[in-house]
Amino acid sequence: MIRTIISDIGNVLSGFTWYDFYKSKGYSEEMVERLAKATVKSDAWKEYDRGVLSEEEILNRFIANDPELEEDLYKTLANVRGIMERYDYAIPWIEELKAKGYQFLVLSNFSRKVLRECWSDLDFLPYVDGGILSCQDKLIKPMPEIYSLILSRYHLKPEECVFMDDILENVEAARRAGINAFVFENQEQAKQMLRTFGVE
Template sequence: MIRTIIFDIGNVLTVFGWKNFLHSFGFPPEIEKRVGKATVDNPFWHEFDKGFLSDEEMLEGFIRNDPSVEKELREIYVSLHGIVTKADYAIPWIQALKKAGYQVLVLSNFSDKVRRENGDALDFLEYVDGGILSYKDGVIKPDPAIYSLLLERYGLKPEECVFLDDMQPNLDAAARFGIHTILFRSYEEAQEELKKLGVEA
């Protein structure tokens, strides 16, 4: 039985949060899909996500990626206020899991530089039950030390944990400890994979 859900931050909680943010505008499904691809599939997304580029620079990058949705991209831009990842939209997912009785942890190669530059986009950290962050704990995935530290610190049984990450090497390392793993491609796929493990939230 799964008791603990472990999330990567960058391309799991923040990308999920961004997609939920887009959904809040009520665009037709095809337009929402195009806007999503123009943003998340942008080659500069990681720089955007980490706060290395200004909102204005990224808006122009989004528009170059798909000029056909310029109007919608500019509409989104009006709602941006320096918190470009909109990670707080992941909070309901975390809350639902906790309400269903699961412990929620994070396990992330999160640098201190990114934390300082983009910290106010990480509101969801207040809602999780803890975890391992590389800037605090000095270990980086997929180093086995990060997984053993997590298990030891929280007294976890590996078979009762599931780890969601977008990088297969990180999941492979976790699996060697007996932790269940899910390769994160989308929220919908992740929900289906979690259901297969008996996780309903």
């Protein structure tokens, strides 16, 4: 019997719209791709989410990925408001599941800077029952330790949880931890998948 829903944030409860964010700064397709390779598509972005390094140290890693973009990276990442997109369904969906008696937790790779500067697009967070944000616990998915931590912190039985994430690698890691899990595509698909686990 499922008692706890565990959800990723980016592209599940709020859109991670880095492409639109870079495009809105007036960059060409080619520049958007270069910026993405230096930042969101690089291993350094995972360190951004892990929260161990300072924002200056992370920015230096982005610059090291493409030194020609130094000025653009400084300018573009000075404030990242707009890199997340508010999903209107998030709060009603969380409230609906909680009203049916389910505990609702988040488990997400998230940087302190995005959390701080995109707070208005993350307005569902006060409605959840807790969870883990990577920048606070210095662990990132798909590290096995982050799944162990959420299970122990909230005294959860893995077989009584279902986890949804838009990245297969993270879903597979949850399954290895004994947690029921599926790849999130959209809200309607997720509701259907939750039903297969007995969540109405």
